[in-house]
Amino acid sequence: MIKKYLSNCKGKVDILLTTYPEKKSRNVGDNLISHSALKIAKSLDKNYAPSVYFRKKNLDEIQENIKSILAPGFSVANKTYPKFYNLYSDLSQIKNFFPIGCSFQYPGVYLNVFDNFEYSNETLHFLERITKKHGALHCRDELIIALLKKHDIPSVYSGDMALYDPEMIGVHGKRIKDIKSIVFTVQHSPIYNKQAIRILKSLKEEFGSAELYISLHSRKNNNDKLIIEAAEALGYKTLELSGEVENLEVYKNVDLHVGYRLHGHIHFLRNRKPSVLIVEDVRSYGFFLTTGTSVGCFPSLRELDSTINMQLDHNICSFLRSQIDNQFEAYEALNEFIDLNYKKVIRPFYKNFIRKRWLEKIKLN
Known part of the structure; x- marks a missing residue:
């Protein structure tokens, strides 16, 4: 603190x-x-x-x-x-x-x-x-x-x-050509468990040679344990980062964030690194619908019927492939904003x- x-x-x-x-x-x-x-x-x-x-x-x-x-x-x-x-x-x-x-x-x-x-x-x-x-x-x-x-x-x-x-104002973002490490932040709500596990699996398939981490921003609860167990079975390493801000320094050695935690997403953006935010709640939804900060945001729910989007893993991986091809150029406008x-x-x-x-x-x- x-x-x-x-x-x-x-x-x-x-x-x-x-x-x-x-x-x-x-x-x-x-x-x-x-x-x-x-x-x-x-x-x-x-x-x-x-x-x-x-x-x-x-x-x-x-x-x-x-x-x-x-x-x-x-x-x-x-x-x-x-x-x-x-x-x-x-x-x-x-x-x-x-x-x-x-x-x-x-x-x-x-x-x-x-x-x-x-x-x-x-x-x-x-x-x-x-x-x-x-x-x-x-x-x-x-x-x-x-x-x-x-x-x-x-x-x-x-x-x-x-x-x-x-210290980061005016600094250009990192033009990453090859993703060597990814951190996934765990959601708040258990209703997204199946979606989260699908995304974990797809990231593993898409970036199999990368170092993979799963991260907790709050004290571990029973639902977190279920997601961690699934992630570790896929080869993810667990990071428990609740508490001191200095705990987030580990992210400086990670190329990409994907996950549900708004401030995991924001921590990468403030350090001019690419991130994908899965919109889980009203806080992230506001971030997604704000001019200038919508890049890399994916709603967890379908707009038409409010059901959980179980194809979101494919959408995220497709987005990441396109961004890697362009060295995450889309994030430059966000940095300028x-x-x-x-x-x-x-x-x-x-x-x-x-x-x-x-x-x-x-x-x-």
Whole structure:
């Protein structure tokens, strides 16, 4: 987990609210979001050293000493406040609040969710209050933006914070001619077990000489064990990567990602490497339907009847063959999209964030 850095500004602190569940699933993807937000901020102000708290932390006791609150991956689902985020009991006291890369969660099948979803009056009131005081919500996909705008909540696109590494902006993607290693990330839902195993088998057949890995981003559960057993029988090696962001460093020695984990996909993209995302839930669906990030995304369900696509393995392998022939040229436009958005949206947002927290420091002192 990110270390809980403390500000040395006479007891006044910056707060970073993380979505990383250290004591539960230890989902490394959530940790990557916070890690990325911190790295971007520190690239602009090396003295930025926030205290890191889980999103459910109530901040009442320290509200008088807070300079700023950065909330990467902030949820805009129903009951965001106070179910997912406790913040302050008295929201009129919240100041210098910076939600970025706002997310949306919804259980079950992802198709048609955004068409039919309605916010509760309580959540709408909260979102209206936050945007009136702190400005438009910066969201991680275009479907979330459309949903908020349908409810007259101002919003703009920022993308997921994990997409951005200041050290990689402007770096060209690797033009891979030969796939020597592949990692497959395991899905959340057991309804995709048969589909996942078919894809594992097809990757083995298509890339038999490659080093093959199967990867877990959260703590292992019973369903994971079933998929791992099937994968290891095919010759895959298992990687258990939940917890620390540093665990993902192993991916730097892997050529290609294929799988269901959104932040496995994003980790490869941020490092300018090719990836295939199998769209399993509403988060990945938003990523797939966002202009600029749709490359390499394959819906797990058929649009016509919402049934599981059992031919997806053939579609993925055909796509990969075509991309290998072109040295993954299609991903260059995605890299350019990330670079442009970083320069036009992300960097200005964080510059404004740094400026306001220093103004608050001066006022507090």
